[in-house]
Amino acid sequence: MNADRSSMQEAPVLGGLRPVASLSPPALSGWGQLGVPGRERLDENLARVTRGAVLTRGLGRSYGDSALPPPSHREVAGTRLADRILAFDPDTGWIRTEAGVSLGTLVWTFLPRGFFPPVTPGTQFVTVGGAVASDVHGKNHHVAGCFGEHVASLRIRVADGRVVDCGPDRHPDLFYATLGGMGLTGHILEVTFRMAKIPSGWVFHEAERIADVETFVARLQEAAGTWPMTMGWVDCATRGHGLGRGILQRGRWCEPSEAPPVPPAPLPRRTVPVRLPNWALNRWTTRIFNELYYRKQIPRATWGVLHPERFFYPLDALRKWYRLYGSRGFTQYQCVLPDRDAPERARQFLEVLTSRQGASPLCVIKDCGPQGRGMLSFPMKGISIAVDLWMDERTQALVDALNEFVIDAGGRIYLTKDALTRPEHFRAMEPRLSSFLAVRRAWDPTLSIRSHQSVRLFGDPP
Amino acid sequence: MNVVLLGATRGIGRALARLYAARNDRLVLMGRDQAALARSAADLATRTGGGAPAAVPCDLDDPAGFPEALDRAFEALDGRVDAFVVTAALFDTQDHLEDDLARAHALLRVDFTNTVVLCEHVRRRMLAQGGGTIAVFSSVAGDAPRKPVAIYGAAKAGLSHYLSSMDLRYREKGVRFVCVKPGFVRTGMTAGLPEPPFAADPEPVAARALAAIDKGSPVVYAPSIWRLVMLVIRHLPRFVMYRLGF
Numbered sequence: 228m229n230a231d232r233s234s235m236q237e238a239p240v241l242g243g244l245r246p247v248a249s250l251s252p253p254a255l256s257g258w259g260q261l262g263v264p265g266r267e268r269l270d271e272n273l274a275r276v277t278r279g280a281v282l283t284r285g286l287g288r289s290y291g292d293s294a295l296p297p298p299s300h301r302e303v304a305g306t307r308l309a310d311r312i313l314a315f316d317p318d319t320g321w322i323r324t325e326a327g328v329s330l331g332t333l334v335w336t337f338l339p340r341g342f343f344p345p346v347t348p349g350t351q352f353v354t355v356g357g358a359v360a361s362d363v364h365g366k367n368h369h370v371a372g373c374f375g376e377h378v379a380s381l382r383i384r385v386a387d388g389r390v391v392d393c394g395p396d397r398h399p400d401l402f403y404a405t406l407g408g409m410g411l412t413g414h415i416l417e418v419t420f421r422m423a424k425i426p427s428g429w430v431f432h433e434a435e436r437i438a439d440v441e442t443f444v445a446r447l448q449e450a451a452g453t454w455p456m457t458m459g460w461v462d463c464a465t466r467g468h469g470l471g472r473g474i475l476q477r478g479r480w481c482e483p484s485e486a487p488p489v490p491p492a493p494l495p496r497r498t499v500p501v502r503l504p505n506w507a508l509n510r511w512t513t514r515i516f517n518e519l520y521y522r523k524q525i526p527r528a529t530w531g532v533l534h535p536e537r538f539f540y541p542l543d544a545l546r547k548w549y550r551l552y553g554s555r556g557f558t559q560y561q562c563v564l565p566d567r568d569a570p571e572r573a574r575q576f577l578e579v580l581t582s583r584q585g586a587s588p589l590c591v592i593k594d595c596g597p598q599g600r601g602m603l604s605f606p607m608k609g610i611s612i613a614v615d616l617w618m619d620e621r622t623q624a625l626v627d628a629l630n631e632f633v634i635d636a637g638g639r640i641y642l643t644k645d646a647l648t649r650p651e652h653f654r655a656m657e658p659r660l661s662s663f664l665a666v667r668r669a670w671d672p673t674l675s676i677r678s679h680q681s682v683r684l685f686g687d688p689p
Numbered sequence: 690m691n692v693v694l695l696g697a698t699r700g701i702g703r704a705l706a707r708l709y710a711a712r713n714d715r716l717v718l719m720g721r722d723q724a725a726l727a728r729s730a731a732d733l734a735t736r737t738g739g740g741a742p743a744a745v746p747c748d749l750d751d752p753a754g755f756p757e758a759l760d761r762a763f764e765a766l767d768g769r770v771d772a773f774v775v776t777a778a779l780f781d782t783q784d785h786l787e788d789d790l791a792r793a794h795a796l797l798r799v800d801f802t803n804t805v806v807l808c809e810h811v812r813r814r815m816l817a818q819g820g821g822t823i824a825v826f827s828s829v830a831g832d833a834p835r836k837p838v839a840i841y842g843a844a845k846a847g848l849s850h851y852l853s854s855m856d857l858r859y860r861e862k863g864v865r866f867v868c869v870k871p872g873f874v875r876t877g878m879t880a881g882l883p884e885p886p887f888a889a890d891p892e893p894v895a896a897r898a899l900a901a902i903d904k905g906s907p908v909v910y911a912p913s914i915w916r917l918v919m920l921v922i923r924h925l926p927r928f929v930m931y932r933l934g935f
C-alpha cells in the first residue's frame with residue numbers, strides 16, 4: 228500500500244492532477260478521482276462563504292478539474308450546505324433556490340406535487356448551481372434544451388465583491404456567460420427557474436436492441452421526432468461488426484391513467500465498499516461486461532412503466548461507483564458531433580477509440596437539439612458521445628487523438644467532463660471562446676475567479 | 690404538536706425543523722439572525738406547501754432578551770408549547786479557545802450559562818401550562834475528559850448535568866428534559882475537521898433526536914453507537930488517556 232502510494236506520487240498525471248488516493252488529506256477531486264491538495268470552505272451562508280473565494284464548488288460530480296482550485300490556492304467555497312428552497316409557485320412552477328440544493332431534493336420534494344426539474348443530468352446528486360455552471364443537458368435535450376433555457380435570473384457574487392442579479396434583461400452579458408461558464412464569471416448564490424409540470428411521477432419506457440452503430444444513430448434521430456426523452460448505450464469494446472451495437476431507450480411521462488396509483492419513492496442504494504484493484508477493470512473484463520449488458524436486453528424490444536430513478540438515474544443505485552475503477556482515477560470524454568453524416572461519424576469515433584486500445588464500460592449516445600443560450604454551453608445540433616476512460620500512460624494520447632477527430636468533424640467537447648484536453652485543441656474547437664473571455668474580463672479584469680481547468684485551458688495565472 | 694426551535698437555521702437544527710414541518714407540526718423558529726430565520730421559514734413553507742413558521746429574534750448571548758422572545762414564541766402558538774428544542778450552540782477547537790479567551794468566554798456563556806437560563810424561563814412557562822418537553826443538544830464531548838474538547842466539553846458536561854438533574858426534579862410535574870448527545874456530525878460546525886469513525890449526516894441524527902423527544906427519553910445518543918464508544922472511553926485508565934490524542 229505504501230509502496231503503491233509513493234510510486235503514484237512520483238508519476239503525476241498530466242496537468243498537475245494526481246489520483247486522490249495518493250494524496251494525503253485534505254484533498255479535493257473531481258468525480259474521476261483525480262485531484263489536488265485542498266479543502267472546501269462550507270457554510271449555510273453562501274453570501275459569506277463566497278466572499279473572496281477563488282472558486283465555488285457544488286457536489287463535485289464534474290469529472291475533471293473544473294471544480295478544483297488553481298495551483299496557487301488551497302481552498303474553494305462549497306455550496307452544499309446552502310440548500311434552502313426560497314419560493315415556489317404551484318400554479319406556474321417558478322422556483323427560487325439557493326445554489327447548493329440538489330436536483331435530487333427537488334425531485335423528491337416536488338414529484339408528489341406534479342413537478343420535476345425541467346432538465347436533469349444522469350445523476351440526481353448535482354446542485355442547482357452546478358447545473359447552471361455546466362448548463363447541463365438531459366435525455367430531453369432535443370425538446371427542452373439545456374438547464375439554462377429554464378432559468379429566469381441568477382444572483383451572483385462577482386469578482387469585485389458585489390452581489391448582482393442578472394437575467395436576459397439585466398446584465399445579459401453576465402447572465403449568458405454564466406450559463407455553462409464553469410463558475411468562472413462569479414459565485415452563483417441563488418437561481419430562479421421553472422420546474423416542469425408532469426402528468427404523473429412514472430415513466431413509460433421502451434428499449435430496443437440494435438445491431439450496429441449506424442442504424443443506432445439513425446434510429447435515435449428518428450425517435451427524437453416522436454419521443455420527449457431519448458438516449459442509448461452502445462458497446463464500444465467489441466470490434467468489427469459488433470462495434471457500436473447497443474440499446475436504444477425512449478421515454479415519456481405516463482399519463483395518470485397508465486401510472487400506478489401511488490407516486491414513486493426513492494429507491495434503496497448500495498455503496499461500493501472498497502476501491503477495486505486497478506487491474507480489475509481492463510479491456511477484457513470490459514468486453515465481457517459489454518457482452519452481458521447487450522445480451523440482457525432479451526427480447527429485442529421491451530416496454531412498460533418504469534420507476535423514474537431507474538430511467539433517469541440508473542447509476543445512482545450504486546453509491547461511490549467510482550471505486551470500481553480502482554485507485555488510478557478515470558476521466559470521461561464527451562463530445563458532440565454535428566448532425567451532418569452523424570451515423571458514419573459515430574462509427575469513425577468508435578474506431579479511433581478502439582484502434583488505440585481504448586475500451587469503455589460506459590458509452591452513452593444522445594441526440595442533441597440546437598445550441599442553447601449559454602455562451603459556452605456544450606450541446607449543439609448533432610449527436611453527443613460520452614465514454615469513460617481509466618487513467619493510464621495511454622490516456623493522454625487517446626484524448627489527443629479523439630480531440631483531433633472532433634476538431635476535424637466540427638464538433639466540441641464538454642468542459643465539465645474534461646481533465647486532459649490541450650489548450651490549442653480547445654481553442655480550435657471553440658470559436659465562441661474569445662467572446663466568453665471578453666465578458667469574463669469585463670467583470671473580472673484580474674481573473675481573480677479561476678479554476679484548475681481555466682489555468683490549464685485558458686492560460687489563466689496559476 | 691406545537692414546537693419552538695432555537696438554532697434551526699443551520700445543521701442538525703435545520704434537518705430537525707424539516708422533519709417537524711413534514712409532519713405538519715406548528716413551528717416557531719427562534720434565532721439571532723433575522724434574514725437567516727426568514728429564509729429558513731420560507732424553505733420550510735415551500736418544502737411542505739404549507740404556511741411559513743413564525744420567526745422570533747432571540748440571541749443566546751443576550752439573556753435580557755429571553756423573556757420577551759419567549760412571550761412572542763408562546764403567543765405565536767396560542768400560548769401552548771409542547772416541545773422547546775435548543776440546537777443553538779458555539780464550537781471551536783481547543784487550540785483556538787486557549788489562544789483567545791474572549792472566544793472561550795463567549796462559548797461558555799452561550800453553550801452553558803445562557804442555555805441554562807433560557808431553559809429556566811421555559812421551564813416556568815411549561816409548569817404554568819401544565820407540562821411539556823425541553824430538549825437540548827449537548828454532546829458526547831461532555832461525557833468524558835478528552836484532550837481536544839476540554840473547554841467545549843466542560844460546557845457540555847455542565848449542560849448534560851443540568852438537564853439530567855432537572856429531569857429528575859420535574860418529570861413528575863410534567864416537564865420532561867431530553868438531553869441529546871450527538872457524536873461527530875457533518876455540519877458547518879465540524880467542517881474542515883478530520884472525520885473520526887462513526888461520523889454521521891445531520892438527517893439521521895435529527896430523526897433519532899425527534900423520536901427521543903416524542904418519547905421523552907431523558908438521554909439519547911445519536912448515532913446510538915456513541916453510547917458504547919463513550920462507555921469504553923469513560924473506563925479507559927488514566928495512563929492510556931495521557932497517551933491518546935483524542
Ligand SMILES: Cc1cc2nc3c(=O)[nH]c(=O)nc-3n(C[C@H](O)[C@H](O)[C@H](O)COP(=O)(O)OP(=O)(O)OC[C@H]3O[C@@H](n4cnc5c(N)ncnc54)[C@H](O)[C@@H]3O)c2cc1C
Pocket residue numbers: 258282283284285286287288289290293294306326327347348349350352353354355356357358360361362363364365409410411413414415416542643644678
Ligand atoms: C453519473 C454522472 C452522470 C452525469 N450525467 C450528465 C448528463 O447526463 N448531462 C450533463 O450535462 N452532465 C452530466 N453529468 C455532469 C454533471 O451534471 C455536471 O458536472 C454538474 O455540473 C455537476 O454539478 P455539481 O453540483 O456536482 O458541481 P461541481 O462538480 O461541484 O462543479 C461543476 C462546475 O460548476 C461550478 N459550480 C458549481 N456550483 C457553483 C456555484 N454555486 N457558482 C458558480 N459555479 C459553480 C464549479 O466551479 C465547476 O466548474 C454527470 C455526472 C455524473 C457523475
Ligand SMILES: NC(=O)c1ccc[n+]([C@@H]2O[C@H](COP(=O)([O-])OP(=O)(O)OC[C@H]3O[C@@H](n4cnc5c(N)ncnc54)[C@H](OP(=O)(O)O)[C@@H]3O)[C@@H](O)[C@H]2O)c1
Pocket residue numbers: 695696697698699700701702720721722725747748749750775776777778779780799826827828829830870871872873874875876877878879
Ligand atoms: N456537529 C457535531 O458534530 C456535533 C457534535 C456534538 C454535539 N453537537 C451539538 O449539536 C447542536 C447542533 O450542532 P450543529 O452541528 O447543527 O451546529 P451548527 O450547524 O453550527 O448550528 C448552530 C446553530 O446555533 C445557532 N447559534 C449559534 N450561536 C447563537 C446565538 N448566540 N444565538 C442564537 N443562535 C445561535 C446558529 O444560528 P446562526 O445561523 O445565527 O449562526 C445555528 O443555527 C449544538 O448544540 C452542538 O454543540 C454537534
